[in-house]
Amino acid sequence: MNEQATTERLRVLALSNVSKSYETSFGPFHALRNISLDVEGGDLLAILGKSGSGKSTLVNMMTGLDSLSSGAIWSCASGGKQVEQMDQDALARWRGLEVGVVFQFFQLLPTLTVAENAILPMEFCNCFPRKEQRDRAMANLSNLGIAEQADKLPHDLSGGQQQRAAIARALANDPAVLVADEPTGNLDSETSAEVMELFTDLCKAGKAVVMVTHERDLSKYFNKSILLADGEIAARTGGV
Template identity: 55%
Template sequence: MIRVHDLAKTYPMPGGEFPALTGVDISVEAGEFVAVVGRSGSGKTTLLNLLAGIDRPTAGQIRVAGIALHEVPEARLAAWRGRAVGLVFQFFQLLPTLTVAENVMLPMDFCGTVPARRRRPLALELLSRVGIADHADKVPAGLSGGQQQRAAIARALANDPPVILADEPTGNLDSSTAEAVLGLFRDLARAGKAVVMVTHERDLSGYADRLVTLVDGRVAEDVAVSA
C-alpha cells in the first residue's frame, strides 16, 4: 500500500540546505499499523507530509495507494488525497461553526464520492463506529478532547480511504483516552487500512505492528512491536 525508496527532502536555509530526510526506505502493507517515532526535528512530520502529498520530495520515490506521488502533477494531488488518504491531526482541525456530523460530511461534499442523500446517514454510521453518534449534532466545542479526536477519525474515514495518516493524534489526550484512540487505529488496520502514525509514544505493544525510529532524517530502526 505504501512504498518509499531512497526518499530525500531538503529545505533551503540561510546557511545552506537542511536535509530533513535522507535515504529513507519504508513499506507499509494494507492491514498494518506502523508507528513512526523520533525526537523533534528527526523528520517525522516531514515524512507524513510527503506520504500525504502535501509536500514534494527532493529525491526518491513514493508510491501510495497505487499512485507514484513523485510523478503526479500538483493539480491532481488534492483530488487524489481526498479519496485515498484520511488525515488525523493532533489539534483535531474540526471546523468550529459546523456540527460534528457536518464536519464528517465535509470530505464527502468536497470529493462528491457519496450521493447527497447518503452523506448524513453515513456520517452517523461513522460516528457510531467511533462511539460518539449521540454527539452528532453538537459543535466541536461541546465535546471533550477525546471525543473531538474520535470525530476527526470519523471524518478521516468519510471517503473510505485505504490509507490513514495520523500526526501525534494522542498528543493532547489523557492516558486512558489515548489508549482508546490507539485502539481505534489498531482496529482500522485489522479492517484492512494501512495506518501510519507519527507519535512520541513508545509503548505501543498491543496496538502497532511495527515501530520505525527516525534519527536525523534517517531510519535508525524498523522493528516489529511485541504483543
C-alpha cells in the same frame, strides 16, 4: 490463507529513497535522507524519533502535503500513481479518497457540526450521492461511539470526542490508509488507549494506520515501527 492474511500483504504506499532538503543561509538542511519503506493493509506502523528527527516531515511527504527533493512515493491503492507527479488538484482528490489524515489538534471546522465535518470530504470528492452522505457519516460516528454528538459544534465536545470526530472525517471516503500525526498528544492516558484501540480495530479490518508518536508506552499497539534519527531510519521492527 484467511482473508486478513491476504489483506496484510497488499501494499497501499511505497516509498523509495525519499529525501527532503531545505536551503538555509548556512547551506542545505537535510530533513530526510533516502527513506524507503512499504505500508501494507493491516499495518499499525509507528514513526518514532526525537523532536526534529524528521517525523512530521515524513508524514507530510506521505500525504502529499509537502514536496520531495528526490525519490518517489507510489500510491499502490490507486493503481501505482506517483504522488510527487500529481498536480495540486489531483493531490487534493487523492488525499480525499485514498489517505485519511488525522491531526494532533483535530482541525475540525468550528462553525460546522460534528456530522457536517464528517461529511465534508464526501462533498469535496463528490463520490457519494448527497442523500447518502449523512447516513455514511452517522455510521462512522456510531462506530466511533459519538453518534449522539453529531449535531453539536466541536467546542461542545471533549478532546477525546473531538479526536473521534476527526477520525470519522478521515474515514469519510473509506481510504486505504490513515496517517496520524501525534493523534494522542493532547489526550489523557485513558482516552489515548481508547483511540489506539480504535486504530487497532481499523487495522484488523484491513486498513493501514501510520502514526507519528513520541510516546513509547504505546508500543504494544504497533506491529511495525521505524525510528528516525537526523532524518534517516536508524532502526526498524516488524519487517517494515
